[in-house]
Amino acid sequence: MTTQSNQQGSIFILPQAIKTVARNAALQSYGVISLAPANPAETVSRFFKKEADVGILVISEEDGVTLELNLIIEYGLRIKSVADSVAESVKYSVEKTMGIPVKRVDVHVRGLRISNPD
Amino acid sequence: MNEISRTLPDEAERHRLLQSPINGDGLMLLFEAGLLWLTTNQQYVNSLNVFPVPDGDTGTNMVLTMQAAFAEADQNRSTNVGETGRHFAQGALMGARGNSGVILSQIWRGFSRALDHYETMDTGLLLRAMQEGRNTAYKGVVRPVEGTILTVMKDMTTAAEEALREDSNLSEMLVAIVAAGDVSVKNTPELLPILKQAGVVDSGGMGLFYIFEGMLRMLQGLSLDPSGAVLRPLAELDLSHALENVEEGQDYEVVIDFTPNGNFVLDHYYEGLTEIGTSIQVGEGDGIYRMHIHTALDKRYEPIAYTESLGIVKKIMMENLQEQMNGRSKEDAKLALAKVNPGEVAVVAVSPGEGLSRIFASLGVAAIVQGGQTMNPSVKELVASFENLPTDKIVILPNNKNIILAAQNAAKVSVKKIAVIPTRNTPQGFAAMLRLMPDGSLEENEESMREAITEVHTGEITISTRSVEIEGVQVEKGQVIALYDGKLVSSAATIEGALEELFQKADLEDIERITLFYGEGINQQQVNKLGDQIREEYPDKEIEIHEGGQPLYQLIIAFE
Numbered sequence: 269m270t271t272q273s274n275q276q277g278s279i280f281i282l283p284q285a286i287k288t289v290a291r292n293a294a295l296q297s298y299g300v301i302s303l304a305p306a307n308p309a310e311t312v313s314r315f316f317k318k319e320a321d322v323g324i325l326v327i328s329e330e331d332g333v334t335l336e337l338n339l340i341i342e343y344g345l346r347i348k349s350v351a352d353s354v355a356e357s358v359k360y361s362v363e364k365t366m367g368i369p370v371k372r373v374d375v376h377v378r379g380l381r382i383s384n385p386d
Numbered sequence: 387m388n389e390i391s392r393t394l395p396d397e398a399e400r401h402r403l404l405q406s407p408i409n410g411d412g413l414m415l416l417f418e419a420g421l422l423w424l425t426t427n428q429q430y431v432n433s434l435n436v437f438p439v440p441d442g443d444t445g446t447n448m449v450l451t452m453q454a455a456f457a458e459a460d461q462n463r464s465t466n467v468g469e470t471g472r473h474f475a476q477g478a479l480m481g482a483r484g485n486s487g488v489i490l491s492q493i494w495r496g497f498s499r500a501l502d503h504y505e506t507m508d509t510g511l512l513l514r515a516m517q518e519g520r521n522t523a524y525k526g527v528v529r530p531v532e533g534t535i536l537t538v539m540k541d542m543t544t545a546a547e548e549a550l551r552e553d554s555n556l557s558e559m560l561v562a563i564v565a566a567g568d569v570s571v572k573n574t575p576e577l578l579p580i581l582k583q584a585g586v587v588d589s590g591g592m593g594l595f596y597i598f599e600g601m602l603r604m605l606q607g608l609s610l611d612p613s614g615a616v617l618r619p620l621a622e623l624d625l626s627h628a629l630e631n632v633e634e635g636q637d638y639e640v641v642i643d644f645t646p647n648g649n650f651v652l653d654h655y656y657e658g659l660t661e662i663g664t665s666i667q668v669g670e671g672d673g674i675y676r677m678h679i680h681t682a683l684d685k686r687y688e689p690i691a692y693t694e695s696l697g698i699v700k701k702i703m704m705e706n707l708q709e710q711m712n713g714r715s716k717e718d719a720k721l722a723l724a725k726v727n728p729g730e731v732a733v734v735a736v737s738p739g740e741g742l743s744r745i746f747a748s749l750g751v752a753a754i755v756q757g758g759q760t761m762n763p764s765v766k767e768l769v770a771s772f773e774n775l776p777t778d779k780i781v782i783l784p785n786n787k788n789i790i791l792a793a794q795n796a797a798k799v800s801v802k803k804i805a806v807i808p809t810r811n812t813p814q815g816f817a818a819m820l821r822l823m824p825d826g827s828l829e830e831n832e833e834s835m836r837e838a839i840t841e842v843h844t845g846e847i848t849i850s851t852r853s854v855e856i857e858g859v860q861v862e863k864g865q866v867i868a869l870y871d872g873k874l875v876s877s878a879a880t881i882e883g884a885l886e887e888l889f890q891k892a893d894l895e896d897i898e899r900i901t902l903f904y905g906e907g908i909n910q911q912q913v914n915k916l917g918d919q920i921r922e923e924y925p926d927k928e929i930e931i932h933e934g935g936q937p938l939y940q941l942i943i944a945f946e
Binding site for chain 1: 479480481482483484485487488489491492495525526527528529531795798799800801
């Protein structure tokens with residue numbers, strides 16, 4: 269949980285909210301097809317969880333958050349370029365909309381989807 | 387770049403290669419033209435970049451992607467369009483840089499798939515290639531954002547579909563594609579609000595447009611040279627940056643508005659201008675052309691005579707650039723900001739005027755961000771000012787109550803340690819600056835500065851923008867009003883009147899020094915006169931007058 273405060277009181281932002289923002293930014297980023305379960309445990313638990321939970325880990329610390337994204341990327345793209353831009357958009361979106369500093373974004377490419385075999 | 391700087395084929399060879407249907411060599415020539423024209427316009431595309439698009443320099447990224455694609459195809463030359471396209475797409479994939487580069491590589495991937503197994507390309511095949519390029523590009527994203535390069539590709543493909551007829555040739559189809567691309571690029575701000583806010587069109591879409599326009603220019607035999615003609619709408623003609631680097635032989639800037647006569651050919655006009663000077667730009671709007679050029683001293687009248695021979699000159703503007711540059715360097719030299727060593731405490735101050743900035747600089751501020759009452763700096767600007775300093779302990783002085791919040795947000799976003807001193811006006815900022823201890827800890831500085839700002843009182847003189855009654859003071863629109871520590875204390879017809887009342891309301895008992903910072907809307911003589919009156923009335927106080935240069939507030943007064 270991330271806490272901020274202003275003159276009126278405190279603001280608590282839960283990881284779930286950060287995940288939703290990160291997820292949206294990731295899916296709008298070019299080349300990202302979907303988020304993927306981070307590990308076998310998540311593969312099983314995804315049947316019981318909300319969609320927004322899968323594939324994103326949020327580690328909150330005093331001075332910001334670290335995000336881990338697990339992605340399926342479109343086959344036939346330069347993976348590095350896609351990963352770079354998704355990391356940057358996610359960082360920007362989270363910082364802009366929530367005002368929380370993002371310390372790191374780790375991108376794990378869990379697979380590729382082939383929609384254009386050639 | 388080496389592999390593409392070879393000379394382009396001559397006129398006859400060009401005609402032969404681009405005879406529809408074209409083969410692999412012809413396709414290479416088109417690709418090369420797209421690359422060259424994009425390179426020519428690279429900086430312009432870069433300038434359209436809107437923060438946060440994770441693509442620092444769209445133009446550069448697209449050029450690098452196109453270069454890699456061209457180099458790969460160039461090493462595997464084939465007269466077969468299928469082969470050529472395949473290598474081109476392969477190169478684009480390997481060299482894709484940035485978001486737009488990746489999308490561009492997908493467009494070429496689809497494009498080349500349609501060409502597979504074909505010897506030559508005619509209009510029908512170009513259309514299929516465009517369609518495949520569009521489809522493949524859209525498959526790469528789950529939630530396509532419209533108003534981007536994708537939209538431009540889609541609109542250009544639709545135009546190609548409409549342009550396909552039995553007898554149409556490649557040139558005609560490209561004319562339709564480029565025309566649709568132009569409309570589509572201009573429409574991108576309507577689809578993507580962030581572009582509209584920034585007042586630009588989408589950079590990736592613009593880049594794609596230049597690639598296809600380059601191909602068309604090649605077919606039409608137009609120049610792809612960096613010095614070649616670029617006709618832009620008048621509104622896009624940005625002459626403000628033209629000043630930045632004035633080189634030898636650029637003594638005068640001449641801008642001419644004119645209406646050309648019937649047989650005006652832009653490219654010929656351009657060629658003529660290149661003989662006269664540099665930094666040539668031509669814009670068009672409502673039948674009027676605007677030409678911009680830098681010339682040497684002895685050639686400054688030539689563009690006028692030359693343009694008069696081609697049309698009716700409506701308006702001429704001429705400026706001595708050297709003189710302007712000299713003036714400018716002087717201005718810059720005055721603002722000597724404090725040097726900061728790593729580990730020291732540095733101060734960033736928001737300043738509404740040049741004179742105030744100079745005072746801040748003389749007090750040891752390390753960075754100035756322009757901003758004030760009606761021009762609040764963005765969080766981004768503030769964060770950038772923090773990041774540029776070589777220390778991680780930074781004090782920010784917002785110097786306006788409307789900027790304090792932005793400063794606090796910037797402090798949160800920044801990875802550095804930032805102390806926000808809630809200075810509500812410039813005198814408080816100055817008072818805080820006097821307490822700066824660069825070698826102290828951030829906490830010590832913050833505590834001391836917060837204390838300092840309670841010890842200074844501030845008067846402000848401005849013109850009321852509406853009629854209102856606050857705390858018993860009746861104000862008519864257009865009257866001069868005085869504020870004391872942010873509270874309205876008087877209104878009067880003249881500055882003298884408002885000032886007199888302000889001094890009565892202000893608690894002057896323990897005040898030793900009164901400093902007047904004068905801004906826009908009042909001149910030095912007037913202020914000196916006011917200063918004399920105050921001296922006469924309060925002989926025991928020390929009166930100082932400084933130029934503040936701030937807008938809206940005729941006077942900012944510090945009582946210490």
